[in-house]
Amino acid sequence: MDVTLSVQRHNPDANPATWWQDYTVTVPDHATVLDALLAVRDEQDESLTVRCSCRSHICGSCVMRIDGRSALGCKTKVAEALRRGGAEGRVRVQPAGNMAVLKDLAVDLEGFFGKVRAVQPWLQPVGPEPEREYLVPNEAMLRVRDAMACILCGACVSACNSLEVDDRFLGPAALAKAWRFTEDPRDGHDRDRLEFLSSVPGGIWDCTHCFACVEVCPKDVKPMERIIELRRRAMDAGFTDNNGARHSQAFRDTIAHSGWLDETKVAVRSVRGPDELLDWVGVGARSFLRGKVPLRHKAIPGALRVTAIVSAAERTAAGSARGGAAAGAAPHGAPGHGPGSGGGSGA
Numbered sequence: 001m002d003v004t005l006s007v008q009r010h011n012p013d014a015n016p017a018t019w020w021q022d023y024t025v026t027v028p029d030h031a032t033v034l035d036a037l038l039a040v041r042d043e044q045d046e047s048l049t050v051r052c053s054c055r056s057h058i059c060g061s062c063v064m065r066i067d068g069r070s071a072l073g074c075k076t077k078v079a080e081a082l083r084r085g086g087a088e089g090r091v092r093v094q095p096a097g098n099m100a101v102l103k104d105l106a107v108d109l110e111g112f113f114g115k116v117r118a119v120q121p122w123l124q125p126v127g128p129e130p131e132r133e134y135l136v137p138n139e140a141m142l143r144v145r146d147a148m149a150c151i152l153c154g155a156c157v158s159a160c161n162s163l164e165v166d167d168r169f170l171g172p173a174a175l176a177k178a179w180r181f182t183e184d185p186r187d188g189h190d191r192d193r194l195e196f197l198s199s200v201p202g203g204i205w206d207c208t209h210c211f212a213c214v215e216v217c218p219k220d221v222k223p224m225e226r227i228i229e230l231r232r233r234a235m236d237a238g239f240t241d242n243n244g245a246r247h248s249q250a251f252r253d254t255i256a257h258s259g260w261l262d263e264t265k266v267a268v269r270s271v272r273g274p275d276e277l278l279d280w281v282g283v284g285a286r287s288f289l290r291g292k293v294p295l296r297h298k299a300i301p302g303a304l305r306v307t308a309i310v311s312a313a314e315r316t317a318a319g320s321a322r323g324g325a326a327a328g329a330a331p332h333g334a335p336g337h338g339p340g341s342g343g344g345s346g347a
Contacts, residue, residue, distance in 0.1 A: 001029050003078050005036055007048065008094040010101045018101075021045075022090075027078060033091060034062050034073030037105070049104035057218055060153025064105050065094040070158035070216040096158035098167075112154050115170045119178035119197070126188030134186045147180040147226060149219040156213035156223050168202035172213035172223030175204060179226035182233060191237055197230055198239040204230045205244020246270045256310045259303030264293050 002024060010018045023040040031039075034052055041048045052062040055074045062073040067085050073093075081091045099107035125134065156172040163169050170178075178197055182190040197203045204227055213223040235245050250269035254262040267284065271277045287293050 001031070001078065002026050002089065003036060003082065004088075004090045005033075005040060006090055006092045007037075007040075007104070008092075009048075009104050010095070011103050012101070013103075023048075029079060031078050032074050033064075033066055033071075033076045033078055033081060033093065036078055036091075037073060037093065049102075049106050051106045058151060060151040060155075060218075063096045063153045063155050063158060065097060065158065067092050068094075070096060070155040072153060072155065072218050075218055096154055098157055098160060098163040098171075099154065107154075109154065111167075112157055112171070112173070113152075115174040116152065116177055118170065118200075119174050119181075120193070121174075121177045121181060123181065123184060123187050124189040125186050136185055140183075140185045144180050144183050146219075147176055147183075147221055150176060150180075150221045151219060152177075153218065155216045155218060156221075159212040159216045161210045161212055162206055162208050166202065166206065169206045170197075170200070170202050172207070172227065175207070175230060176221050176223040176226040179230050182230065190233075194230070194234040194237050195239055198234045198242055198245070203244075204234065205242065205247075241272075243270050243272070246272075252310070256307055258297075259306035260297060260300055262297065263287075 004022055004024045006020055006022050008018055009021050023044055025036055025039045025044070027036050027039060032055075034050070034055060037048070037050045038052070041050065050062070050064075050073070052074065053059040054061070057072050057075040060072065063070065064073050065071070066073070066076050066081055078091065082089065093105065095101045095105045096107050099109065099112060102108050150173065152173060154173060156176075157163060160169070160172055163171055175197070178193060181187050182193050187193075198205070207224060207227045209224065209228075211224060214225065217223065231244070231248065235248070239245065240249070247266060247270035250266045251261065253269075254260075254265050267280065268277065271280065284293065
């Protein structure tokens, strides 16, 4: 099978500009995009830089953008890329996004791993150490199993829209890793973790719910869903003195009250007070001029049915929480969970 790879090249030591270079290579029908790139490097252009190691979608080294989509080169078949949108037998390959390019398809991962380290991705148990290992109920580890599958490839970070406009955001990979440790019953510092993630600039409230990280994750970690769960945990723990938590509560309250979202009330109730509200006068004025701040909302037929849905959902959630607590299945962080509980000596 013949395929043309259009590779975005960059060598900052020699030329600050980027350029596109085409390579046509013959590969087997089962070849991956990484196979094709390595064939180009080995047979046509040894200056082409690409990072890889396991070639079995385990190490995560070969993350890149293939036809604009963040993916692992070793997991994406050439034939699949062509079917998905390759024009005239051509596949476009670019370095991962939201990270500085070192050369060609190799990006600087220091910032990525720095943010992962910032969430302290290691167990911090409290109390006396057990004589042997910490024993944990199987159900507790099943809950975090999907998040433990993360290989830190950075595909989610490459696709993250929030990071494109604010590089302070910790990012989906780091926050998914943070969730994994707040949910581990062996860890005794979940409140400290939640407080940090709620208050740090670029923490859990900077995610825009775009689902991009969920769509591109090669291990189905679902980082955005972990971030939403961290928000719930943080609010339940009382960390609500921040704009993100206030915005979330105001969003819920206006819909529960009338069945529709009142953007003006949400904006006013999301900030701490009048002084902070003044900082947003410019945004408010531009929104008003674009018709995004209606002075009166039109009646919406059936809107009150939405309030009934909200009430029913909250009653169901409250009943589930009571049932879980009665069965001893409260989430980690509730009384009785932590080292020494959950089955066995030293659990």
